[in-house]
Amino acid sequence: MRIGWIGTGLMGEPMVARLVAAGHQVSVHNRTRARAEPSLALGAGWAGSIAAAARDRDVVITMLPFPADVEAAYLGPDGILANASPGTVAVDMSTSSPALARRLADFTGGSVLDAPVSGGPAGARSGALSIFVGGAADAFERVRPVFEVLGSTVVHHGPAGAGQAAKLVNQALVANLTLGICEAYAVAEAAGLDPALVHESVRVGVAGSPLLDFAWSRLSDGDLEPGFKVAHLAKDLALALDEVGDTRRLPGTSLVRELCQAVADTLGGDRGTQALITQTQPTVPSEGQR
Numbered sequence: 001m002r003i004g005w006i007g008t009g010l011m012g013e014p015m016v017a018r019l020v021a022a023g024h025q026v027s028v029h030n031r032t033r034a035r036a037e038p039s040l041a042l043g044a045g046w047a048g049s050i051a052a053a054a055r056d057r058d059v060v061i062t063m064l065p066f067p068a069d070v071e072a073a074y075l076g077p078d079g080i081l082a083n084a085s086p087g088t089v090a091v092d093m094s095t096s097s098p099a100l101a102r103r104l105a106d107f108t109g110g111s112v113l114d115a116p117v118s119g120g121p122a123g124a125r126s127g128a129l130s131i132f133v134g135g136a137a138d139a140f141e142r143v144r145p146v147f148e149v150l151g152s153t154v155v156h157h158g159p160a161g162a163g164q165a166a167k168l169v170n171q172a173l174v175a176n177l178t179l180g181i182c183e184a185y186a187v188a189e190a191a192g193l194d195p196a197l198v199h200e201s202v203r204v205g206v207a208g209s210p211l212l213d214f215a216w217s218r219l220s221d222g223d224l225e226p227g228f229k230v231a232h233l234a235k236d237l238a239l240a241l242d243e244v245g246d247t248r249r250l251p252g253t254s255l256v257r258e259l260c261q262a263v264a265d266t267l268g269g270d271r272g273t274q275a276l277i278t279q280t281q282p283t284v285p286s287e288g289q290r
């Protein structure tokens with residue numbers, strides 16, 4: 001297929017690599033061209049603008065940070081919707097707002113899908129993503145071969161916005177798990193245990209998960225570089241809280257959103273979510289330290 005791709009960051013770059021390797025003809029656009037160089041080196045073409053990436057394509061895919069970036073990429077005279085051909089299906093794989101997904105799909109009469117993902121850069125590289133799709137069933141069937149290159153689990157959750165809503169469920173899990181992992185790591189350290197030995201024990205019990213393995217290894221290395229940026233988790237949790245509104249209380253999710261914001265304010269939003277470990281540092285010196 002002829003695919004236009006917008007956003008070659010931590011997730012977009014390995015996803016593009018898979019599509020190129022599978023034989024698709026991919027043109028990429030990224031705000032900073034230097035970050036598209038790995039994709040270009042693999043054989044993707046360069047599109048100098050969002051409009052150029054959208055023109056004459058079977059599928060246009062966005063993998064952008066925030067809903068405001070998605071909205072700007074789709075709408076307006078230089079955006080995807082004004083420049084894509086009538087038969088093009090546009091797919092937003094960013095984690096974004098269900099309401100925005102519904103607006104974009106309504107605007108086009110159904111040729112925009114929302115298809116956010118879970119699995120991180122490692123899952124993107126190995127084609128093992130879980131893809132949460134919302135939107136028209138016929139558009140989904142047309143894009144299915146592309147999804148199957150990128151993910152090992154592809155589920156159509158319902159009409160426009162349902163993919164984003166399902167992804168927010170995932171993010172409520174990720175948020176509370178990530179904080180739990182950081183707190184568990186803090187307990188191991190405070191107890192004077194060897195974190196590697198503790199990991200060996202807990203990873204095979206009921207608390208084991210790919211997220212535990214990933215975050216624990218980064219924490220053991222003292223590595224706060226992002227697989228997943230703390231500013232993006234804060235965004236996702238604000239979207240999840242908006243989605244439930246006054247119908248539910250989400251005390252854990254609300255707390256993790258505040259802690260992510262605190263990390264972003266102090267260390268920068270580009271730190272990995274494992275930087276939540278910094279929130280386990282005592283703010284008041286303990287008795288022995290006074």
Ligand SMILES: NC(=O)c1ccc[n+]([C@@H]2O[C@H](COP(=O)([O-])OP(=O)(O)OC[C@H]3O[C@@H](n4cnc5c(N)ncnc54)[C@H](OP(=O)(O)O)[C@@H]3O)[C@@H](O)[C@H]2O)c1
Pocket residue numbers: 006007008009010011012029030031032035063064065066069072073093094095096117118119120121227228229232233
């Ligand atoms: N990382 C993960 O583990 C993960 C997992 C699942 C879902 N997600 C979601 O996937 C999305 C992307 O995440 P990521 O980790 O890949 O983020 P990222 O590393 O920040 O990449 C985003 C890319 O989009 C580019 N961009 C931003 N605005 C643009 C615009 N107007 N036009 C063209 N390019 C633009 C950025 O360009 P610059 O190079 O100029 O900054 C950057 O290269 C987010 O919604 C995130 O929540 C992430």
